Amino acid sequence: MLVVLALAAAACRTRGATDAPDAGSTARSDAPSASDRNPRPASSAPVDTLGTIYPRDLPPHPLATRLCDTLHAVGARRKAECCGGEPALFLATECARVLGATLHAGTAVLEESAVQRCAAAMVDAVQGCDWVTPSPPSAPEACQGLLKGKLATGSVCRSSLECEGQLYCAGVSPTKTGVCTPPGAAGAGCGTHVDVLATYLLDRGLGTSHPFCADFCSLITHKCEKEPAIGSACVANVNCGPSQTCVKGRCSTAALGGAGEPCGAVPCAKGLRCLDKACVPLANVGEACSSEADCAVGGCVGDAAGRATCGPQCTASLDALRGRDGGVTMRMPSAPRR
Numbered sequence: 001m002l003v004v005l006a007l008a009a010a011a012c013r014t015r016g017a018t019d020a021p022d023a024g025s026t027a028r029s030d031a032p033s034a035s036d037r038n039p040r041p042a043s044s045a046p047v048d049t050l051g052t053i054y055p056r057d058l059p060p061h062p063l064a065t066r067l068c069d070t071l072h073a074v075g076a077r078r079k080a081e082c083c084g085g086e087p088a089l090f091l092a093t094e095c096a097r098v099l100g101a102t103l104h105a106g107t108a109v110l111e112e113s114a115v116q117r118c119a120a121a122m123v124d125a126v127q128g129c130d131w132v133t134p135s136p137p138s139a140p141e142a143c144q145g146l147l148k149g150k151l152a153t154g155s156v157c158r159s160s161l162e163c164e165g166q167l168y169c170a171g172v173s174p175t176k177t178g179v180c181t182p183p184g185a186a187g188a189g190c191g192t193h194v195d196v197l198a199t200y201l202l203d204r205g206l207g208t209s210h211p212f213c214a215d216f217c218s219l220i221t222h223k224c225e226k227e228p229a230i231g232s233a234c235v236a237n238v239n240c241g242p243s244q245t246c247v248k249g250r251c252s253t254a255a256l257g258g259a260g261e262p263c264g265a266v267p268c269a270k271g272l273r274c275l276d277k278a279c280v281p282l283a284n285v286g287e288a289c290s291s292e293a294d295c296a297v298g299g300c301v302g303d304a305a306g307r308a309t310c311g312p313q314c315t316a317s318l319d320a321l322r323g324r325d326g327g328v329t330m331r332m333p334s335a336p337r338r
Contacts (some may be wrong), residue, residue, distance in 0.1 A: 053158055053177055054101040054196070060098035063110050067146070068095035070119045071202055075126050075137040082129035083314035092138075093154045095200035102147075102197060107162040109148045118143035130285050133292065133299040134316040139202035145209060147201065155180045159197035160210035168210040169195065183214040188224045190217035208242075217240060271296075 057237055072092035102108050121142035123300050131137060149163045157169040165179035171180030172193050184190060190212035198206045209219070213224035218316040219238050232251045234240050240251035247254055256269040257277040259281065263274035272279040273294050282296035283289050289300040289310045299313030 005160075012078055023159075023216060051310060053175060054098045056105050058097075058101055060096065061103045063112060063115055064100035064103055065096045067110065067118065068092045068099060068114045068200070070115070070122045071200075073141060074119075075120050078112065078126040078129075079132055079136075079314070081130050082312060091200070098197050098200050099147075102159065102162060107149065107151055107157070110146060110277065114146045118146060125180060129312045131297045132312040134313060139204075144205055147197075149180075149210075151180045153180055153182060159195050160206060161195070161197050161201070161203070163210060166210060168194070168212055180252065183211045184224045185214055186224050186226065188213065189222060190224050191219050191222050285311050 016266045033149075048166050068298050069092050070270050072095055073087065073089050076087035076089060076092070094328070099110075103110060118140070120249055121140035122137075125131065126137055143276075147161045147166070151157050151162050151164060151167070153167060155163070156176055157163055157180050158172060160168040160172070163169055167180040167182060169178035170181035170184075170193075172195060174194055174196050178193070195206060203209075216227040217223075218225045228234070228239065228244070228251050230244065230251055230253055232240070233249060234246035234251050235249070237244075237246050240246050244251040244253055245256065245267060246252070254266060257263045257266050257272065257274075257279040258269055259272060259279055261279050262277055264277055268274050268279035271282060273282055273293075283294050284296055285298060286309055289308050292299045292313075294300060295310035298311045299312050300308050301313050302308045
């Protein structure tokens with residue numbers, strides 16, 4: 001990955017990246033022209049040896065340091081206390097640099113009271129050691145949506161979180177700035193950019209708060225389309241609309257299974273798992289499990305006798321990641337399982 005970023009950085013410097021506008025400037029000239037009536041394409045921006053558009057020579061920003069320490073270092077330090085070893089603090093450092101550059105530029109607002117609420121929620125989330133898994137802890141709901149963008153339509157941006165309202169940063173990447181743009185109409189491209197700031201802030205709602213599309217972004221075609229009709233073919237929930245789920249290969253608005261209700265054909269509601277064809281609560285520490293997805297907290301840990309139970313898991317294990325069908329299951333971070 002570092003090699004790819006270094007090559008990207010060299011390419012951007014070769015193209016004369018330093019002539020590009022800074023994030024927060026407006027992608028329009030004083031003299032109106034045909035191009036000024038539409039957002040300009042993403043422009044190259046100055047990059048460093050790691051290929052980032054966020055500078056490294058700015059002083060630390062106190063709020064950025066506090067929030068990033070909360071998101072990345074609090075859990076890392078607590079996990080080190082539970083499992084031994086040194087806490088991994090690289091993500092906290094990089095998060096503080098990226099967020100600090102944003103706050104110094106004045107392209108977004110972060111309230112101190114919001115940081116305080118997030119910090120209190122994170123400390124509560126990592127109490128004890130039962131929550132420990134090989135992955136970092138997910139950000140609590142109190143840590144979501146904290147940044148308020150200030151950039152208007154047509155402004156050069158480095159993240160959708162800098163754009164006001166529901167605008168998103170079209171064309172942004174780790175090595176290129178984008179342009180704050182309204183959600184796209186049918187046929188517009190979507191779902192392909194990498195938002196560095198949103199990633200470091202563990203933002204799970206970017207697709208909703210700053211949508212690519214006015215209607216629906218297909219992650220198969222990466223085009224804006226109409227929301228899939230009920231009964232449309234699907235492979236997973238991402239193929240269906242926000243109010244739908246994929247049931248038996250078709251998009252459905254059927255209610256998810258409640259506690260004690262049949263499951264298999266219909267998925268179980270949040271906080272439940274499918275066991276012996278019925279929806280039951282997620283397993284607590286010490287209870288039997290088949291995969292991490294069965295556990296309310298922690299991972300699914302096997303013992304010498306081959307019995308797997310929910311509990312703290314300090315290191316990765318393929319056995320703990322195996323789904324019921326015997327295949328290895330890799331899952332994206334979700335909301336904390338509380």
